[in-house]
Amino acid sequence: MADAPPTPRSGAPGAAPLAHRVPDLGSLELLLAVARLGSLGRAARESGISQPAASGRIRAMERLLGVALVDRSPRGSRLTDAGTLVTDWARRVVEAAEAFDAGAQALRGRRDSRLRVAASMTIAEYLLPRWLIALRRERPGTAVSLHAGNSVAVAERLLGHEADLGFVEGLATPDGLDSAVVGHDRLLVVAAPGHPWARRRAPLDPAELAATPLILREPGSGTRQVLDAGLAAYGGLAEPLLELASTTALKAAAVSGAGPCVLSELAVGEELAAHRLVEVPVAGVRLRRDLRAVWPAGARPTGPARDLLSLTRGAPAPADRPG
Template identity: 80%
Template sequence: MTGEAHVPLSHRIPDLGALELLLAVARHGSLGRAARETGVTQPAASSRIRSMERQLGVALLDRSPRGSRLTDAGALVTDWARRIVEAAEAFDAGAQALRDRRDSRLRVAASMTIAEYLLPGWLIALRAERPDTAVSLLAGNSAAVAGRLLAGEADLGFVEGLSVPEGLDGTVIAHDRLVVVVAPSHAWARRLTPLTPQELAAAPLILREQGSGTRQVLDAALAVHGGLAQPLLELSSTTAVKGAAESGAGPCVLSELALGEELSSRRLIKVPVAGVRLRRQLRAVWPSGHRPTGPARDLLSLTARDGRARP
C-alpha cells in the first residue's frame, strides 16, 4: 500500500520570526510596541509585515495614526500563526530536553595508559566546565574500547593502537613512545650499548595482552626482525606489568607516560634500543559519521588544550 505523494510547502509560508511579529502586533495593537518586544526597529517591523502581506497576497493590517488593527484576513492568519508558533515552541522545548538528556551524562571508554595517565586531568577540567554532567569511565585495551563504541556503550573513546579501528573515525590527540625497562638488578641495566632489534625480539618479555595498543605497536615494530619471542608473562594491566618488572622477573616494554615515577626513583631503568621505531599515536575515536557533540565534543576540545598531550 503506497501513501500519498509528499507535497512540499509553498514558498508563500512566512518564517517564524514574521509570524511572531504579527502576533505581537495583535497583542499590542501597535507596530511600534511590537517592534520593541521582538527587538527590531519600527521601520524594519513595518517592512517585514508588508513583505509578509505580499508573500501571502492579502492585507493583514489597517494602519492609522491611532495604531495598527488586524484586518479580517489578518485576524484569521493570526489564529493560524498562533498554532504554528505554539507548535514551534513545543518542538524547541522537546529538542532542548533531548539536548539536556544528552548533556546529563558522558560515557568514556579508554585504553589503559590514557585512562590512568591522561584522562583524570581532562575529566577534572571537564567537571569545571560541565558540573552537571555525570561521567562514567570504562577502561580496557584498545580492542575493547572499539567494541564498546560500536555497541553504543560509549560516547567517546581513546585508543593507542597503530590505526583507527574499523567502523570508527578519529583524530590524533598526542604521541607517545614505548620504552624498554628493567629492574636495577637486571643485566640490561648495566649495558653500555643500545639493544638491537634482534636482541629485543629474541628476549622473553613481560608484555601486555593481545589486543592492547602497546602490544600492537610492539608486534608491528619487531615483525621484520623475527617477531616477538614467547612472552615471559602476559598481563592485562600496566600496573601489573610494572610490578613484575620491578620484582626482577624480566624486561618489559611500556608507555613512557606510565613510567615517570618509576624512572625518576630508579625503581626501573630505561634500556636504550637502536634501529626500531617504538613511537605511537594516541587517538580519540567515535563511531563513523557521528562527530562528537555536547560533553563529548567539549572533552575532545580539552585534549587539544592539554600541554602534556600535544603531538
C-alpha cells in the first residue's frame, strides 16, 4: 500500500500560507477595541492611529475574510453577526499572542539575569574588575561569573558554550571566534634589584634573552604566545627556569630573586614603582600585543555581554539582532 501524502501544514492542499489568510495582530486588536468601545473613532484613538487608517484596516479585514464585520452609522459602530463571531476568535488569538510575548520576555529576562565571562589572567586580574563594576551600575540584577585561564582555555569555553563573552591576550583571534580589540599591552622583562640584569647599562640582546632560562607562563597563555613568536628568529625560548600558571605567582617568584620573568606592563606597575622589580630593556624585538574581546563566530554578543563589550570599548552598544 502506498504511503498517504503528507497533509499540508497550512491547511487545505494548495492553500496560501497562514499569514496571508489571517488578519495581523494589530488589526485584530483594533476589532476588539471597536467591540469594546462601540466606536471606530474611539478605537482608533486608543490604538494610536487616525480614524481613516482604522477604517482602512477594518475594510482590509473584511476583504480578506470575505464578510462584513462592522456596521457604521452616525450613532457609532456595531459588530455584525459575523463580526461578533470573528471577534470571539480574535480574542483567543490575541490572548495566545500575549502569552507568547510574556514567555519571550521571560526568556529574555533569564538570559539577561546572568553573564558568563572567560578571561585570560592579565585581563581578569587588572582590567575586568573595573569593567564589571561599571556593568553592575548599568545592570544591577545581572549575576556575573568569571572563569580565569589562559587564552586557549578561554577559546575552549566559548566554543563549548560555557561562556558568553571572552577576553584574550594572544597575537591573533583564536579559530572559530570573532573579536574586537579593546586595548593594547606591552610585555616587560623584569628582575629583582639584585639580579645582574637589573644593573645593565645596555639593553638586553634578543638572542641573550632567548638563551636564558626564564620564569614563564605555561604554553597556551597569551604572554607565552607573544614571547615565542618574538624570539622565534633567535632560536626560540630556552627551557624555562620555572613554569607557572598565574601572573601573581610569576611576580612573587621574580621578586624573591628566583630569576627574570616576562610580564604584562599592566601587572607590574606597583612592583616597579616600589622598586621590588626592575625593568630590563630589550632591543630589537617587539613584545606588544592586542587585547581582544572574543565570542563565537557569527554570534554577535547580546544582552549583558553586549553591554560589557561596549563598556570595554567606550562606544555605544550595538543593537541586538532581531530574533
